[in-house]
Amino acid sequence: xxxxxxxxxxxxxxxxxxxxxxxxxxxxxxxxxxxxxxxxxxxxxxxxxxxxxxxxxxxxxxxxxxxxxxxxxxxxxxxxxxxxxxxxxxxxxxxxxxxxxxxxxxxxxxxxxxxxxxxxxxxxxxxxxxxxxxxxxxxxxxxxxxxxxxxxxxxxxxxxxxxxxxxxxxxxxxxxxxxxxxxxxxxxxxxxxxxxxxxxxxxxxxxxxxxxxxxxxxxxxxxxxxxxxxxxxxxxxxxxxxxxxxxxxxxxxxxxxxxxxxxxxxxxxxxxxx
Numbered sequence: 001x002x003x004x005x006x007x008x009x010x011x012x013x014x015x016x017x018x019x020x021x022x023x024x025x026x027x028x029x030x031x032x033x034x035x036x037x038x039x040x041x042x043x044x045x046x047x048x049x050x051x052x053x054x055x056x057x058x059x060x061x062x063x064x065x066x067x068x069x070x071x072x073x074x075x076x077x078x079x080x081x082x083x084x085x086x087x088x089x090x091x092x093x094x095x096x097x098x099x100x101x102x103x104x105x106x107x108x109x110x111x112x113x114x115x116x117x118x119x120x121x122x123x124x125x126x127x128x129x130x131x132x133x134x135x136x137x138x139x140x141x142x143x144x145x146x147x148x149x150x151x152x153x154x155x156x157x158x159x160x161x162x163x164x165x166x167x168x169x170x171x172x173x174x175x176x177x178x179x180x181x182x183x184x185x186x187x188x189x190x191x192x193x194x195x196x197x198x199x200x201x202x203x204x205x206x207x208x209x210x211x212x213x214x215x216x217x218x219x220x221x222x223x224x225x226x227x228x229x230x231x232x233x234x235x236x237x238x239x240x241x242x243x244x245x246x247x248x249x250x251x252x253x254x255x256x257x258x259x260x261x262x263x264x265x266x267x268x269x270x271x272x273x274x
Contacts, residue, residue, distance in 0.1 A: 053245070061251075061272040063169075063242045064109040070183045073107055074214050079183040080107050105265035106214070111136075111257045112237040115264035117226040126233060128266040129259045135207045135236050140167025140253040142246060142272070147173045150218045151192045153199035161204055167253050169210035171243040179213050180240055191218035197228035201235070208253070210238040210270075238268060246272060 053062050065071060070079045080103055088098040106112070113131060115122030143159055145151055151170060161168060172190035179186050191211060192200070200206055209216055209229065216237045217225030229235050238255055252273040257266040 053242075056273075059274045061246050063246065063270045063272055064268070065180055065240055065242045067103070067108050067267075071108060072180065072183060072185050072214060073104065075185055077184045080104075083107075103267075105260070105263050105267070106239070107267070109238070109240045109242065109268055109270060111255070111266050111268045112216075112226070112230065112239065113264045113266075114230045114233045117223060117230055121230075121233065122264055125262075127261060127263050128257045129261050129263075131236055131257060132207075133256070135166070136238075136253075136255040136257070138167060138253065139250060140169065140208060141165050141250055142169045142171060142243065142248050144248050145170050145172045145190065147176065150190055150221075151196040153193075153195040156196050156199045156203070161206070164205055166205055167208035167210075168206050169238075169241060169243060169253070170212070171246075171248070172212055174211075174213040175243050178244075180242065185214070187219040189213040189215070189219065191215055192221070192225040192229070193218050194221045194224040194228055197221075197225040201228055201232065207234055208236050208238065208255075210241050210253075212241050212243045214240050238270060241270060 051066070054060065055062070067080070067083065069081055069083065073080045083101055083103040085100045085102075086097060087100055088094040088096070090097050106116075111128060111131065113121075113128045114126040115124075118126075141161065143161065146155060146158065149155060151172070174180070174189050177186075179189055191213065192209075197217070200209070215222065215226075216229065216239055217223070226237075229237060253270070254273065255268050255270040257268040260266050
């Protein structure tokens, strides 16, 4: 019996990948380590991926952040950490490479559903699968917010966003400070104060609100601002947008969340088209 138990333990050690790091059987996720020590020779020089932010001769802008282990997570100094594993590897004899992913739904560029801050909406099923794709896709405006303040009612008035505009992306000091490229969460980020959120709801036709850090709401008004924006279940919040190197103006906005049944948030891929 002891011999059988020992054999089973050895077998388990061989087939279960370690979650703490890479092994020769379960190599490090491509693109997450420094590969400068490896040389590429001959025909393999063509096997270099082209990672881009702009497509179509400057017509299409990817405004989603690339997921990395050092990207910030809400109220954390450690970043999101490892989020990909390779339990099935061709290097270990599998027929194909099959990765597994685990990360919070409100990480990186993501969307909030009404159930995020309203528990009765969560229980009723107002999840990301119920969000209106028409709101998430269509003409919209990228605006620059005054850099010295949060988004208050006064700031909203000063932006002079015309009636009829339904989608607005707010670029703030967060982009200038490159907060989404810093591992440590920063509570001094710019976001909506409650009065700014209330003014938007009551005085504009905006249904898609996008911003350039992990929360659309300023840290000091975190829940109150969310409540103002999401109570009516008409406004969709897209957070952590990558808005650097894009000129303000009118674009065609396209955002698609995952259809995660029961989830109040989801990663989302967003692009702007001139």
